[in-house]
Amino acid sequence: MSSPLLQTNSLSIGYSERKRFLYSDLNLSLKPGSLTCLMGPNGTGKSTLLKTLTGIIKPLSGEISYKNNSKLILNPKECAKTFSIVLTEPIPTSFLNVYQIISLGRFPYGNWFGQLKREDKEVIDWAVKAVGVQDLLDRKINRLSDGERQRVLIGRALAQKTPIVFLDEPTAFLDLPHRIEIIHILRSLTRESNLSILLSTHDLDLVLNSADELWLLSENQNFFTGSPEDLLLSSKLEETFSRKDLSFDKLQGTFHSERILNRFADLSGEPIGVQWTKNALEKVGIGCNQKSSDLKIKVQQIAKNTYEWKVVFRKKRHKSNSIADLLLFINELSLND
Amino acid sequence: MVISGPTKFSEGRPLIVVIGLLIALPILFLLSLTFGSVSISINEVFNVLIGNEAASLIHEKILLNLRLPRAITAVLAGAALSVTGLQMQTIFKNPLADPFVLGVNSGASLGVAIVILALNPAGMLLLSELNLAGNYAIVFASTIGAGCVLTLVMLLSLRIDLITLLIIGLMIGYVTSALVSVLMFFSLPERLQSFFSWTFGSFGNVTWSQMQAMAPAIIMGLIMILFSMRVMNALLLGDSYAKSMGVNTQFWQFWILISASLLAGTVTGFCGPIGFLGVAVPHLCRALTQTSDHRWLLPTVILMGSLIALFADFIAQIPGSHAILPLNSVTALIGAPVIITVLYKQRSMKQTFAG
Numbered sequence: 183m184s185s186p187l188l189q190t191n192s193l194s195i196g197y198s199e200r201k202r203f204l205y206s207d208l209n210l211s212l213k214p215g216s217l218t219c220l221m222g223p224n225g226t227g228k229s230t231l232l233k234t235l236t237g238i239i240k241p242l243s244g245e246i247s248y249k250n251n252s253k254l255i256l257n258p259k260e261c262a263k264t265f266s267i268v269l270t271e272p273i274p275t276s277f278l279n280v281y282q283i284i285s286l287g288r289f290p291y292g293n294w295f296g297q298l299k300r301e302d303k304e305v306i307d308w309a310v311k312a313v314g315v316q317d318l319l320d321r322k323i324n325r326l327s328d329g330e331r332q333r334v335l336i337g338r339a340l341a342q343k344t345p346i347v348f349l350d351e352p353t354a355f356l357d358l359p360h361r362i363e364i365i366h367i368l369r370s371l372t373r374e375s376n377l378s379i380l381l382s383t384h385d386l387d388l389v390l391n392s393a394d395e396l397w398l399l400s401e402n403q404n405f406f407t408g409s410p411e412d413l414l415l416s417s418k419l420e421e422t423f424s425r426k427d428l429s430f431d432k433l434q435g436t437f438h439s440e441r442i443l444n445r446f447a448d449l450s451g452e453p454i455g456v457q458w459t460k461n462a463l464e465k466v467g468i469g470c471n472q473k474s475s476d477l478k479i480k481v482q483q484i485a486k487n488t489y490e491w492k493v494v495f496r497k498k499r500h501k502s503n504s505i506a507d508l509l510l511f512i513n514e515l516s517l518n519d
Numbered sequence: 520m521v522i523s524g525p526t527k528f529s530e531g532r533p534l535i536v537v538i539g540l541l542i543a544l545p546i547l548f549l550l551s552l553t554f555g556s557v558s559i560s561i562n563e564v565f566n567v568l569i570g571n572e573a574a575s576l577i578h579e580k581i582l583l584n585l586r587l588p589r590a591i592t593a594v595l596a597g598a599a600l601s602v603t604g605l606q607m608q609t610i611f612k613n614p615l616a617d618p619f620v621l622g623v624n625s626g627a628s629l630g631v632a633i634v635i636l637a638l639n640p641a642g643m644l645l646l647s648e649l650n651l652a653g654n655y656a657i658v659f660a661s662t663i664g665a666g667c668v669l670t671l672v673m674l675l676s677l678r679i680d681l682i683t684l685l686i687i688g689l690m691i692g693y694v695t696s697a698l699v700s701v702l703m704f705f706s707l708p709e710r711l712q713s714f715f716s717w718t719f720g721s722f723g724n725v726t727w728s729q730m731q732a733m734a735p736a737i738i739m740g741l742i743m744i745l746f747s748m749r750v751m752n753a754l755l756l757g758d759s760y761a762k763s764m765g766v767n768t769q770f771w772q773f774w775i776l777i778s779a780s781l782l783a784g785t786v787t788g789f790c791g792p793i794g795f796l797g798v799a800v801p802h803l804c805r806a807l808t809q810t811s812d813h814r815w816l817l818p819t820v821i822l823m824g825s826l827i828a829l830f831a832d833f834i835a836q837i838p839g840s841h842a843i844l845p846l847n848s849v850t851a852l853i854g855a856p857v858i859i860t861v862l863y864k865q866r867s868m869k870q871t872f873a874g
Contacts, residue, residue, distance in 0.1 A: 236763065262765030269759055274612045276755045276811035289753050289764040295814065296749040338756075342764065 186211035187345050187378050193244035195234045204230055205405050212378045217369055219389045220382040222399030228382045232348055237261055262290035265346035266339035270354055280334050281319040284309055287341025309340035313367055329360035349381035365392050390435045398422050443469035451481030455489045462505045533808040533815035540822035551833050552586045556841050588730055592722040595737045596790050597828025598821040599782040602744055604797030605820045606779050609751045610772060611685055617797035618783035621688040622668045624792040625695035630664020631657055632699045635714045636706040658788045665784040676776055719845035720791035722832050736785040743778035747771060751813045794847055795854035800824045806861040
């Protein structure tokens with residue numbers, strides 16, 4: 183078992199001047215080669231925790247040890263060689279190009295003029311390849327897309343060559359393919375380069391698919407850590423995000439807004455077809471799998487990518503070739519209610 | 520394997536610009552010595568500069584006692600103001616920041632206004648107005664005025680963040696200009712005239728003995744800035760990133776503000792409040808070099824600042840005539856079109872690529 187890179191000992195966080203105590207007695211640790219996610223509803227103190235761990239805010243009590251050294255956090259130069267950060271805040275526009283931004287990651291290792299040595303260039307090249315921006319090196323920062331900019335900023339953090347990388351909502355503004363891309367990059371870095379990565383996120387999917395460990399902050403000042411699956415099975419995930427109108431699907435690991443179902447259908451047939459028909463029906467307030475229903479739907483796959491729905495509703499028979507048509511048929515008959 | 524990287528591309532342009540400036544600056548420097556109300560041939564200028572005897576003693580006197588200190592002052596002041604503008608734009612992350620955002624010039628003008636309009640010391644009446652900016656009393660007054668405002672701003676900078684500081688600097692500026700207006704309202708027209716001639720700015724009032732104070736102060740300020748080059752690059756990503764890379768942002772902000780104050784305060788003391796160079800030159804240099812790397816920008820801005828200050832002074836003297844234009848009007852007339860062109864081009868470029 184490898185020793186932790188970061189360890190906190192009965193750490194309390196919050197703001198002393200505003201007399202806001204957020205969490206107390208936190209005993210956290212980050213191990214090399216692991217991807218840890220930090221989750222919690224808005225306003226529960228994810229940023230405060232990240233700021234405390236990176237030394238921007240002083241802890242109210244307790245201590246933070248990096249590499250078993252509780253004094254390290256007081257030394258900004260050592261910190262810069264121990265952990266690097268990727269923030270959500272936009273960076274000011276300038277003429278900096280991608281290569282220059284990534285080279286800035288070598289700042290903690292440079293002299294006053296910042297001449298890049300051979301070793302620096304090798305680290306920069308590694309970082310460039312790790313985030314896959316080889317073709318963008320000459321591009322100015324304001325001409326990058328959101329996904330590219332995020333990769334460049336991660337590249338800058340990597341060039342800092344720190345064993346720990348903190349990321350504040352790195353996937354916040356990205357579309358699905360780019361989210362997956364970023365997470366894939368981060369995950370491979372934990373596996374191939376043995377980095378320890380902590381990222382805050384709102385993306386439950388991402389957490390369940392990628393995180394080795396989950397830190398869960400809840401509104402009533404509870405704090406849970408563990409593997410995401412354990413926290414799901416013990417309903418900690420559900421409790422943390424519980425809302426009046428929200429239900430948690432433990433099987434899928436997703437939250438739904440509570441649906442009011444005013445009709446039920448007996449749905450059967452080909453599994454994939456059934457799954458998405460059910461999805462569509464629930465959106466219009468029709469629950470499924472009630473044997474005692476006057477609405478019966480059978481889904482069949484008649485060719486590749488082609489489905490057919492046979493419906494019996496109030497003794498009227500209908501054959502639909504799309505879900506849209508199926509819903510239209512049900513809706514028309516329901517109008518007579 | 521080492522990727523060759525974009526270094527060739529991104530450093531080629533600044534290098535060409537710097538070389539171009541290194542060639543143009545001495546040429547303009549010599550030209551500015553030959554032109555003036557009295558024409559002096561380039562041969563004579565060379566002779567005097569290398570220590571030979573000139574054909575005419577008067578020409579030698581004009582060159583050594585008037586034109587040479589004037590040209591050197593322009594070079595130093597141009598460099599100082601432009602570099603200070605660059606620093607302010609970088610640390611405030613504001614393209615409109617200039618050397619005077621913190622109220623240096625308003626402090627100086629209040630000092631000068633008090634001396635000329637209210638105290639009216641002996642020997643400073645009326646006719647001496649054209650030489651006023653070089654007068655020791657004026658230099659002293661404007662330096663003290665600038666120094667007071669700066670001390671106040673420095674003390675504040677230790678306790679508040681930069682943006683608040685920027686706004687407070689602006690407010691201090693309003694208060695001092697209001698006080699100046701009050702003083703102006705109650706003063707005699709002749710004294711107003713003297714005060715106005717100070718606000719026009721001039722490179723031509725620095726004597727050799729004053730140069731012994733001005734040059735070392737400016738050179739020291741420039742050396743201080745050299746040490747902050749790399750930190751200013753890190754600050755381009757914003758203060759949070761800079762901090763995370765081990766930059767002691769508070770120390771460097773203080774360091775940069777002190778060096779900027781030294782430079783802007785000195786120039787304002789000896790030459791009057793010279794506007795526009797500080798805003799325009801950094802923009803021009805960024806547009807020409809297409810880089811934000813201060814290791815390139817700083818030398819470019821120093822050279823370009825000197826060059827444009829020399830050029831402005833050259834124009835202000837209207838070669839071939841005896842009239843002299845107010846230096847501040849000339850810097851604005853040269854500076855404003857430069858900024859407008861540069862910004863307009865950048866804007867349209869951005870749009871093309873964004874589409």
